[in-house]
Amino acid sequence: MLSGGAxxxxxxxxxxxxxxxxxxxxxxxxxxxxxxxxDAATARLAGYCSPKGRLLAxxxxxxxxxxxxxxxxxxxxxxxxxxxxxxxxxxxxxxGDASATTHAxxxxxxxxxxxxxxxxxxxxxxxxxxxxxxxxxxxxxxxxGRLRYVWVGPKxxxxxxxxxxxxxxxxxxxxxxxxxxxxxxxxxITQRVAEQFVPQMINFDVLGGVNFRKGCYxxxxxxxxSQYRGTIKRRMSLANVAGExxxxxxxxxxxxxxxxxxxxxxxxxxxxxxxxxxxxxxxxKLAALENGSVHxxxxxxxxxxxxxxxxxxxxxx
Numbered sequence: 001m002l003s004g005g006a007x008x009x010x011x012x013x014x015x016x017x018x019x020x021x022x023x024x025x026x027x028x029x030x031x032x033x034x035x036x037x038x039d040a041a042t043a044r045l046a047g048y049c050s051p052k053g054r055l056l057a058x059x060x061x062x063x064x065x066x067x068x069x070x071x072x073x074x075x076x077x078x079x080x081x082x083x084x085x086x087x088x089x090x091x092x093x094x095x096g097d098a099s100a101t102t103h104a105x106x107x108x109x110x111x112x113x114x115x116x117x118x119x120x121x122x123x124x125x126x127x128x129x130x131x132x133x134x135x136x137x138x139x140x141x142x143x144x145g146r147l148r149y150v151w152v153g154p155k156x157x158x159x160x161x162x163x164x165x166x167x168x169x170x171x172x173x174x175x176x177x178x179x180x181x182x183x184x185x186x187x188x189i190t191q192r193v194a195e196q197f198v199p200q201m202i203n204f205d206v207l208g209g210v211n212f213r214k215g216c217y218x219x220x221x222x223x224x225x226s227q228y229r230g231t232i233k234r235r236m237s238l239a240n241v242a243g244e245x246x247x248x249x250x251x252x253x254x255x256x257x258x259x260x261x262x263x264x265x266x267x268x269x270x271x272x273x274x275x276x277x278x279x280x281x282x283x284x285k286l287a288a289l290e291n292g293s294v295h296x297x298x299x300x301x302x303x304x305x306x307x308x309x310x311x312x313x314x315x316x317x
Contacts, residue, residue, distance in 0.1 A: 004109055004110050004169070004170065005107065005108070005109040005110040005111035005113075005114060005168070005169045005170070006107070006108055006109055006111075006169055006170045006171070006172045006176070007105055007106065007107045007108075007111065007114075007165055007166075007169045007170075007171060007172070008105070008106045008107075008108075008171065008172045008173060008174050008176055008177050009103070009104070009105060009106075009171075009174055010104040010105060010106050010150075010174055010177055011074065011104075011174055012073065012074055012075075012174055012177075012178065013071050013072065013073065013074055013104050014071075014072055014073070014074040014077035014097065014099040015069060015070070015071060015072075015097070015098040015099050015102045015104065015152060016059075016069070016070040016072060016077065016080075016081050016095055016096070016097060016098065017064070017067040017068070017069055017070075017095070017096045017098040018067055018068040018069075018070070018093055018094070018095050018096075019066060019067045019093070019094050019096065020091070020092040020093040020094050021092040021093075022091040022092040022093045023067065023068050023092075023093040023094075024036050024038065024068060025091070025093075026087075026088060026091045026093040027046075027061075027068055027093075028214065028215075028217075029215070029216065029217055030048060030084060030087060030217055030218065031046040031047065031048055031059070031061070031217060032046055032047040032048075032049065032199060032204070032209055032210045032211065032217060032223065033045060033046035033047070033061065033208075033209060033210065033211050034211045034214050035061060035068060038061065038062065038063055038068065039063070040063050040129075040131070041128060041129055041130070042062065042127060042128065042129060043060055043061060043062035043127045043128075043129045043138045044060075044061055044062075044127055044208060044209070045058065045059070045060060045061070045127075045204065045207055045208055045209035046058070046059045046060075046061045046070075046209060047059070047189070047199050047204055047209055047210065048080060048083075048084070048218075049198075049199070049217070049218050049219030049220075049222075049223065050195055050218065050219055051218050051219055052195075052219060052222060053198045053199075053219035053220075053221070053222025053223045053226070054195040054196060054197060054198060054219065055189045055194070055195070055196075055197050055198070055199060055202070055204070056076065056079075056080055056083070056189065056194050056195060057072050057073070057076050057077075057080040057189050057194070058072070058073070058187065058188055058189040058204070058209070059071060059072050060138065060140070060150065062129050062136060062138060064131075064136055064152075069098070069136070069152065071104065071150065071152065073188050073189060073190045073191075074099070075190055075191040076189065076190060076191050076194055077097070077099070078097075081095050081097060100155075101154065101155055102135070102152055102153065102154060102155060102158075103152070103153060103154075103155050103158035103159065104150065104151070104152045105150070105151040105152075105158060105162075106148065106149070106150055106151075106174075106176075106177040106180075107148065107149045107150075107151065107169070108143070108146045108147065108148045108149075108176075108177075108180055109146045109147065110147075111147065111149065111169060112147070113168065114164075114165055114168040114169050115137065115149065115151075117161075117164055117165075117168075118132070118134050118137075118151070118161050118164075118165070119132045119134065119137050120132060122137070122139075122149075123137060123138065123139040123149070124139070125139065126139055126140065126141050126142075127139065127140070127208075133157060134151070134153045134154075134157045134158060134161055135151060135152050135153015135154060135157060135158065136151070136152050136153065137149055137150070137151050138150045138151075138152075140184070140186070141184040141185075141186060141310070142184065142310070143180035143181065143182075143183040143184035143310070144180065144183045146180070148180060148184070175271060175272065178269065178270075178271040179271035179272065179273065179274070179279060181269065181271075182238065182269055182270070182271050182279050182280065182281050183238070183279065183310070184310060185203065185207075185236070185238060185281065185309040185310055185311055186207065187202040187203065187204070187236060187268050187269060187281050188268075188269055190250055190269070192249065192250040192251035193250050193251050193266070193268055196251070196266060196283070197268070197283055198219075198222060198223060198226050199223055199226075200223070200226050200227065200232050200234075200235070201232075201234045201235065201236065201283045202236040202268055202281070202283055203235060203236045203309075203311075203313065205227065206311060206313060206314065207311075210223060210227075212224065212227060232286075233285060233286055233287070234265075234283060234284065234285055234286065235283070235284065235286055235313055236268060236281055236282065236283050236284075236309075237281070237282050237284055237289065237306055237309065238279070238280075238281060238282075238306070238307045238308070238309050239279070239280050239281075239282050239294075239304040239305060239306045239307060240273055240277050240278065240279050240280070240304070240305045240307060241277055241278055241280060241296050241302050241303070241304045241305070242276075242277045242278075242302045243277060243278055243296070243302055244272070244278065245270055245271065245272050245278055248267065248270050248278040248280065248296065248302075249267065249270060250267050250268060250269055250270055251266060251267065252266065252267045252296060252297060253265070253266055253297065254266060254267070254282060254284060254288075254294050254295065254296060254304065255294070255295050255296075255297070255298055255299040255301065256285075256288045256292055256293070256294055256295075256299065257292040257293045257294075257295065257299055258291075258292045259299075260298065260299030260300075264284055264285045264288040264294065265282050265283050265284030265285060265288065265294065266282065266283050266284075267280050267281075267282055267296075268280070268281040268282060268283050269281045279307075280304075282294075282304065289306065294306075
């Protein structure tokens with residue numbers, strides 16, 4: 001599926017641009033990440049929480065010219081953009097939907113040679129960004145042993161360069177990107193799981209999506225309390241389960257063999273696995289991983305096979 005290099009359009013994402021003199025300060029007061037000190041060569045993960053500290057959206061955020069650009073799951077974009085706009089008040093900031101005028105492309109595998117025909121430089125470290133006439137190129141975490149990049153640029157500029165890219169790389173389904181995100185252990189908040197998770201439950205703190213030194217934002221007290229209370233009892237794991245993506249869907253509950261009466265976790269993101277079944281990121285009680293088995297939908301449902309994440313979780317004390 002991904003031998004050599006591949007690229008895939010990413011229609012599952014939308015693009016929000018924040019413009020105006022106060023846009024960085026405004027987003028800094030709303031998101032879990034630091035946007036006031038975002039430099040031109042860096043992208044970062046960020047979350048947007050409800051007052052109860054539950055994630056309404058997750059973003060990849062970077063500076064694009066005079067604006068701050070946010071890549072977000074398309075199915076929550078309109079609601080999140082509307083909600084954020086309600087809090088702009090007197091700030092010199094405006095949120096606009098840039099999805100219709102931009103193209104988002106994901107690239108994975110041996111793609112550096114092909115990208116060198118589009119960008120003068122290729123970002124080396126994770127979340128390093130370069131800019132050019134064709135837009136912005138961000139390196140994102142590797143998945144399944146493959147380098148990965150996100151390219152977002154003006155629609156006409158991207159479309160003009162796609163034929164040359166297609167001559168060197170395979171075009172694959174956007175669903176492949178969903179699978180790669182899962183194998184990278186990178187959660188995405190979609191409509192099915194909005195307002196379900198405090199950031200730490202889906203490892204957002206480990207991935208650099210939460211700045212614990214910055215000032216207030218919606219839900220900050222809950223997020224900080226979860227961090228400094230001493231024990232985080234729920235985390236996100238990687239798993240495979242038999243079935244198809246139609247039935248193994250985000251938001252489905254998980255049950256432990258020893259406690260069939262109440263759920264022990266929830267599917268966060270799912271994608272068809274190349275070797276069969278469905279790979280999933282799952283939010284789960286850490287205690288449920290210690291013994292017994294975890295099942296989808298009911299204690300006698302399909303059993304999950306847990307796989308190692310590509311990063312270490314902090315040892316809870």
